[in-house]
Amino acid sequence: xxxxxxxPRHKITKRGQNVTFRCDPISEHNRLYWYRQTLxxxxxxxxxxxxxxxxxKSRLLSDRFSAxxxxxxxxxxxxxxxEQGDSAMYLCASSLKGQGNTxxxxxxxxxxxxx
Amino acid sequence: TQxxxxxxxxxxxxxxxxxxxxxxxxxxxxxxxxxxxxPGEGPVLLVTxxxxxxxxxxxxxxxQFGDARKDSSLxxxxxxxxxxxxxxxxxxxxxxxxxxxxxxxxxxxxKP
Numbered sequence: 001x002x003x004x005x006x007x008p009r010h011k012i013t014k015r016g017q018n019v020t021f022r023c024d025p026i027s028e029h030n031r032l033y034w035y036r037q038t039l040x041x042x043x044x045x046x047x048x049x050x051x052x053x054x055x056x057k058s059r060l061l062s063d064r065f066s067a068x069x070x071x072x073x074x075x076x077x078x079x080x081x082x083e084q085g086d087s088a089m090y091l092c093a094s095s096l097k098g099q100g101n102t103x104x105x106x107x108x109x110x111x112x113x114x115x
Numbered sequence: 116t117q118x119x120x121x122x123x124x125x126x127x128x129x130x131x132x133x134x135x136x137x138x139x140x141x142x143x144x145x146x147x148x149x150x151x152x153x154p155g156e157g158p159v160l161l162v163t164x165x166x167x168x169x170x171x172x173x174x175x176x177x178x179q180f181g182d183a184r185k186d187s188s189l190x191x192x193x194x195x196x197x198x199x200x201x202x203x204x205x206x207x208x209x210x211x212x213x214x215x216x217x218x219x220x221x222x223x224x225x226k227p
Contacts, residue, residue, distance in 0.1 A: 004157075006157075031213070033214075033215070035217075040219070040220075041219050041220075042117075042119075042121075042203050042205075042217030042218050042219045042220050043158070043203075043205075043217045044217070045214050045215065045216070048213060048214060050213075055213065056213065056214060091157050091158070093157075093215075102146070102207060102213075103146075103148060103160060103163050104148070104160070104205075104215055105160060106150075106157035106158045106159070106160075107157050108156055108157045109155075109156065109157045111155065
């Protein structure tokens with residue numbers, strides 16, 4: 001399977017715990033994105049990387065959220081001190097740097113439930 | 116207020132009917148994508164349009180990009196139950212094509 005891979009698919013955690021999600025992009029893609037999607041809404045941009053550099057972060061990404069892409073390949077998204085409002089689907093996407101018509105391909109997502 | 120507004124939000128039709136979903140904005144986009152998403156899964160890319168006025172066909176699906184690159188439509192001919200899902204449009208803006216803005220989606224239910 002050469003698509004975007006996300007792990008775990010589902011995560012249930014207690015409020016206040018830390019969680020970490022992993023994303024493995026399509027191998028030749030140098031751009032990686034994290035999005036969050038709540039029920040009935042479209043995905044909302046969180047952050048993106050070009051290679052290992054985190055180039056943009058949304059104001060949605062509070063100081064409890066941190067994302068890394070240490071070697072420009074896989075990425076992790078960590079949420080510290082989880083809150084019930086963090087419950088959502090966390091989506092990762094990757095793309096190849098282009099000139100204006102970049103296409104992003106998504107993984108299957110990680111469904112987080114904070115209880 | 117979302118950058119991309121999709122309409123209708125919900126659509127329930129009988130198998131065999133035609134339908135059109137709209138994606139509108141006041142902003143210009145360098146490209147626009149349409150995705151289909153099933154419950155519990157990530158969005159799956161259907162098509163990308165990049166040129167104003169462009170029309171692309173994918174079997175029974177026809178996608179159009181507005182002349183001014185501010186809007187798009189998706190037309191499905193003879194809908195089938197397998198077309199059921201959430202249809203999302205997403206655009207990359209002219210000056211920042213690193214980030215994709217999504218509409219809130221159109222939830223389509225095709226009844227057999």
